[in-house]
Amino acid sequence: xxxxxxxxxxxxxxxxxxxxxxxxxxxxxxxxxxxxxxxxxxxxxxxxxxxxxxxxxxxxxxxxxxxxxxxxxxxxxxxxxxxxxxxxxxxxxxxxxxxxxxxxxxxxxxxx
Amino acid sequence: xxxxxxxxxxxxxxxxxxxxxxxxxxxxxxxxxxxxxxxxxxxxxxxxxxxxxxxxxxxxxxxxxxxxxxxxxxxxxxxxxxxxxxxxxxxxxxxxxxxxxxxxxxxxxxxxxxx
Numbered sequence: 001x002x003x004x005x006x007x008x009x010x011x012x013x014x015x016x017x018x019x020x021x022x023x024x025x026x027x028x029x030x031x032x033x034x035x036x037x038x039x040x041x042x043x044x045x046x047x048x049x050x051x052x053x054x055x056x057x058x059x060x061x062x063x064x065x066x067x068x069x070x071x072x073x074x075x076x077x078x079x080x081x082x083x084x085x086x087x088x089x090x091x092x093x094x095x096x097x098x099x100x101x102x103x104x105x106x107x108x109x110x111x112x
Numbered sequence: 113x114x115x116x117x118x119x120x121x122x123x124x125x126x127x128x129x130x131x132x133x134x135x136x137x138x139x140x141x142x143x144x145x146x147x148x149x150x151x152x153x154x155x156x157x158x159x160x161x162x163x164x165x166x167x168x169x170x171x172x173x174x175x176x177x178x179x180x181x182x183x184x185x186x187x188x189x190x191x192x193x194x195x196x197x198x199x200x201x202x203x204x205x206x207x208x209x210x211x212x213x214x215x216x217x218x219x220x221x222x223x224x225x226x227x
Contacts, residue, residue, distance in 0.1 A: 034214075041220075042218075042220060042221075043116070043203050043205070043218025043219050043220055043221055044155065044203075044205075044218045045218070046214075046215040046216065046217075049214055085154075087154055098160065098168070099145065099157035099160055099168060099170075100145075100155075100157065100216065101157065102147075102154030102155045102156070103154050104152070104153055104154050105154055
């Protein structure tokens with residue numbers, strides 16, 4: 001699985017959009033980008049995934065650059081409950097089979 | 113749907129003792145994963161089952177570690193002759209192999225402290 005690079009920490013004001021970047025310059029054509037988050041003392045939680053098109057669900061939006069070497073997770077209106085560690089993962093295929101290789105993630109702190 | 117459950121939530125043991133953790137996946141899920149997470153780092157993959165078959169094992173899974181899923185439902189992870197370096201959070205995840213199914217659902221983890 002390709003390696004990802006994320007900033008170690010970011011702050012965001014409550015109610016504003018949080019934009020979390022991820023670099024995956026060695027991504028292969030059959031690898032998808034997945035985002036998970038981990039709130040303190042809980043297991044990771046799936047947020048969203050995509051291949052090359054931008055994706056949106058009830059939690060977030062995922063913007064993938066045309067060359068697929070980087071992506072941005074957008075939380076449109078961050079709340080205090082969004083304070084967590086966010087992990088960007090690349091994994092072969094669009095199914096849940098196989099391992100996920102986590103990096104150290106970005107600690108997002110949403111401030112009042 | 114009660115989610116993935118893990119037991120115990122916390123375990124303190126002395127170096128050299130054996131410990132066993134249990135994971136109960138979401139009932140219809142046929143895939144089950146074990147990960148280990150140390151403080152300040154992301155989870156590291158240990159092993160993966162589809163039904164009762166263990167399909168992949170990480171090099172992190174030394175011969176002191178063994179995982180089983182005998183009936184394709186719950187799983188156990190045993191660590192023999194524990195070492196202080198085994199202190200970590202052990203996470204279990206499960207998923208269902210169906211078209212369009214892409215989430216891995218994680219449990220709350222078992223925190224192991226080896227003294």
